[in-house]
Amino acid sequence: MAPPSKRRSGYSRRAQYSTFFGYIAGVAGVLVGAAFLLVSFLEPGAFSWARNAAATAAEPAGGASARGRSAGKSVIDVVEGYILAGSENARLRRELAESRTRLVEAEAAHEENERLKALLGLARRDPAPVALTRLTSSSASSSRRFATLGAGSADGVEAGMPVTSPLGLIGRVLEAGPSTSRVLLVTDTESLVPVRRSGDGVPAFAQGRGDGTIQIRLINLGINPLKKGDVFVTSGSGGLYRPGTVMAVATEVTSDGAIARVLSDPAATEFVAVEDVWGPVPQPGPPPSEEEDQDGE
Amino acid sequence: MNGLRFPGQRSRWRAKQINRAPSPALAVGLPWLSIMVGSLVPGWIIIASAPVLPPLGFLMFVAWRQLRPGLMPVWAGLPLGLFDDLYSGQPLGSAVLLWSATAITLDVIEARLPWRNFFIDWLVAAGLIAAYIVLGLGIANMLGGSTPLHVMVPQIIVSIFFYPLAGRIVAFVDRVRLSRILEIG
Numbered sequence: 001m002a003p004p005s006k007r008r009s010g011y012s013r014r015a016q017y018s019t020f021f022g023y024i025a026g027v028a029g030v031l032v033g034a035a036f037l038l039v040s041f042l043e044p045g046a047f048s049w050a051r052n053a054a055a056t057a058a059e060p061a062g063g064a065s066a067r068g069r070s071a072g073k074s075v076i077d078v079v080e081g082y083i084l085a086g087s088e089n090a091r092l093r094r095e096l097a098e099s100r101t102r103l104v105e106a107e108a109a110h111e112e113n114e115r116l117k118a119l120l121g122l123a124r125r126d127p128a129p130v131a132l133t134r135l136t137s138s139s140a141s142s143s144r145r146f147a148t149l150g151a152g153s154a155d156g157v158e159a160g161m162p163v164t165s166p167l168g169l170i171g172r173v174l175e176a177g178p179s180t181s182r183v184l185l186v187t188d189t190e191s192l193v194p195v196r197r198s199g200d201g202v203p204a205f206a207q208g209r210g211d212g213t214i215q216i217r218l219i220n221l222g223i224n225p226l227k228k229g230d231v232f233v234t235s236g237s238g239g240l241y242r243p244g245t246v247m248a249v250a251t252e253v254t255s256d257g258a259i260a261r262v263l264s265d266p267a268a269t270e271f272v273a274v275e276d277v278w279g280p281v282p283q284p285g286p287p288p289s290e291e292e293d294q295d296g297e
Numbered sequence: 298m299n300g301l302r303f304p305g306q307r308s309r310w311r312a313k314q315i316n317r318a319p320s321p322a323l324a325v326g327l328p329w330l331s332i333m334v335g336s337l338v339p340g341w342i343i344i345a346s347a348p349v350l351p352p353l354g355f356l357m358f359v360a361w362r363q364l365r366p367g368l369m370p371v372w373a374g375l376p377l378g379l380f381d382d383l384y385s386g387q388p389l390g391s392a393v394l395l396w397s398a399t400a401i402t403l404d405v406i407e408a409r410l411p412w413r414n415f416f417i418d419w420l421v422a423a424g425l426i427a428a429y430i431v432l433g434l435g436i437a438n439m440l441g442g443s444t445p446l447h448v449m450v451p452q453i454i455v456s457i458f459f460y461p462l463a464g465r466i467v468a469f470v471d472r473v474r475l476s477r478i479l480e481i482g
Contacts, residue, residue: 142385143449185346188442211347267343
């Protein structure tokens, strides 16, 4: 059926005018959008206040949905657990036997490490995280990879702080609002993290590709030493990210590096930790103080 | 709808509607509200590492305009797009521009093709969705990102196939919108 057209306004002046001004307003909408984009282009942080206010307004619903997500995930896990119980049991037994010997080796290495550190006079302890919270929402339908965090400047979160899960690095805080903050995930194309290979320390940069994987770019060009299965950890060069945080595992070797999969899938993470901005300590001595190296990027 | 009814006999639901009128606030406000909820929901479903979910707010916006042309003014893309921009992660202004342009495009198509069926509507919507996602990617890439186009292909396909469902949701909300809940007299 052809719907009645609103365009045929007939002889009524009033109807003609309202149609006309409707179109004027529609075109004005296009122009206003272009103007907003121009402002965003000239000054990227110009609308962060609006986004923060919006995120704060939606925070209760976001928190509830985060709890719902984790509940839904655990239901799936339970069902999956029943189906895979037998084969998983056998696999776990095998792995347990293997890891017992590994554990003894690791304990020995740990003791030696402690002894050597004591010799050097290095008292490096990991500081407590700034905040432990949930990721409440994300930009699931955009090409950019942002997430919203349920903690803000009231909890001590500041722009530039790294966000980690028990499985590895997730991203860093981009804008901190009063009770929420925006996180740039490591899979975003604008995210660049200095990393090294965990075995021998081959330095590289990890840049997001926008599709959930990461491009590892070697700093030393030449023969590509990377192999499938290499694990990359943050190197801490340039500050910001604490060295030694696990980040990604290489899945495909390319000509100038590798394509890697992020180890800490934010979708599978319930709680994340916001850590203090890490500043490199030039000489062994006191741990980094709170005031220095807060300038973020 | 259960059992046999004599002609003219009303169901219980119908019987409750005698002497009642639709609420004007609901009739006008529900389309706007449903689109705003559509903008919010994809962000809550999953903390995504890739653009996987359809831009539900945009799908609802197109579906409302196709199902009930003229119900929302042509300038509705300005406030609704602004709301979407605040939550979608796109640069602010991206949805304001694209949604307003979509509303104008749909009005022109409606004038040219007054006789439409489901498949023409779906075809038009598919074109608009693909254009919206690709242009949104272009805008995001101009302002800092560098995501390649092939990353968006799964999202475009998912969104096009999700569109009829969005239309069903809109049709349901449209029925709720005009339900008679205000007592007259």
